[in-house]
Amino acid sequence: MGSLDTRRLIVCRHGERCDFCFSTHRFHWLDKxxxxxxxxxxxxxxxxxxxxxxxxxxxxxxxxxxxxEMGYLQAKLIGRAFRDREIKPHHVxxxxxxxxxxxxxxxLKGMNENHTKLHIEPGLFEWMRFCRNVAPSWLTVDExxxxxxxxxxxxxxxxxxxxxxxxxxxxxxxxxxxxxxKTLLSRYPTGNLLFVAHGATLDTCTxxxxxxxxxxxxxxxxIVQKTPYLSSIEARQTGAEQFEIIGTPVPPxxxxxxxxxxxxxxxxxxxxxxxxxx
Numbered sequence: 001m002g003s004l005d006t007r008r009l010i011v012c013r014h015g016e017r018c019d020f021c022f023s024t025h026r027f028h029w030l031d032k033x034x035x036x037x038x039x040x041x042x043x044x045x046x047x048x049x050x051x052x053x054x055x056x057x058x059x060x061x062x063x064x065x066x067x068x069e070m071g072y073l074q075a076k077l078i079g080r081a082f083r084d085r086e087i088k089p090h091h092v093x094x095x096x097x098x099x100x101x102x103x104x105x106x107x108l109k110g111m112n113e114n115h116t117k118l119h120i121e122p123g124l125f126e127w128m129r130f131c132r133n134v135a136p137s138w139l140t141v142d143e144x145x146x147x148x149x150x151x152x153x154x155x156x157x158x159x160x161x162x163x164x165x166x167x168x169x170x171x172x173x174x175x176x177x178x179x180x181x182k183t184l185l186s187r188y189p190t191g192n193l194l195f196v197a198h199g200a201t202l203d204t205c206t207x208x209x210x211x212x213x214x215x216x217x218x219x220x221x222x223i224v225q226k227t228p229y230l231s232s233i234e235a236r237q238t239g240a241e242q243f244e245i246i247g248t249p250v251p252p253x254x255x256x257x258x259x260x261x262x263x264x265x266x267x268x269x270x271x272x273x274x275x276x277x278x
Contacts, residue, residue, distance in 0.1 A: 006236070008192040009185065009192070009193045009234070009235045010087070010192065010235075011197065011206060011232065012196050013202060013230060013231045014075075014099040016067060016070050017065045018067070018068050030058060030059070040058060046069050048067070051066060052098075052149075063131075063137060064098050064099075064136070064139075066098050067103060067106075071099070071106075071229065072103075072106045074103075075104075075109075083111045088192060089116070090191030092108070092117075093184060093195050094195075094196045095121065095197040095198060096136075096138040097136075097138065097198070100124070104196040118149070118151045119151075119152055120151055121155075122157050122161045122163075122164060123157060123159030124198075125197070126200060127168065128173070129173075158179060158183045174215075175214075177204035181195075181208075182209065199224050202227055202231060203223050206235045209243050210243050
């Protein structure tokens, strides 16, 4: 596997993220999870049991959210599906976002793969417009290693963090993603590549690779909204510099929502009409 006629580029979106799951219009999830003594106290079983240490402390997770426990389980399920179908990524590249690093680790865990390391590639980060003028801040390589994350220390990225443009246009984003894809496929000429990044990455890292033009803004946002957690797409090599989209390499992952239970619904008259539930 990994020869010219079967070589694969697989691109996955990360798993469920804490901020989208637990933050509301009234407060950020960290405001509820950090007690008065500054200790992390998960208020829901779907929150991670602990958080990696990083410069900036817990506040750094406001703009670099971790996975939920379900998000990590989603990743392991995808990894198990890879293993069941004998899909072997030989080189794994991740967006520097914590949720993407943790998703890649979960995928490898589900594959029972204990020796593969991650290449942290800033060029796989999401469209800079989504940062809303807040510069991204990620774990350093040393912080990743201290947390037990298996990352390469000497990897030279295609796009450096300092080269990311906060005013990036959509076309620029497509071009950046395409640059990452074609450069890494050239730099690693044998074996299958796995990218673990963001919802838009499934399209932006494969579209120009397969000979198509970048999408319009309208098409782009429609595609992103229809790309749930742990979606994956496969581009397969068909010639020296030719790839085509094959589809998803594993069956999709679907599950229903499960709201938090509040026992006061049974004990407090009128409670259901006066509260928001997490």
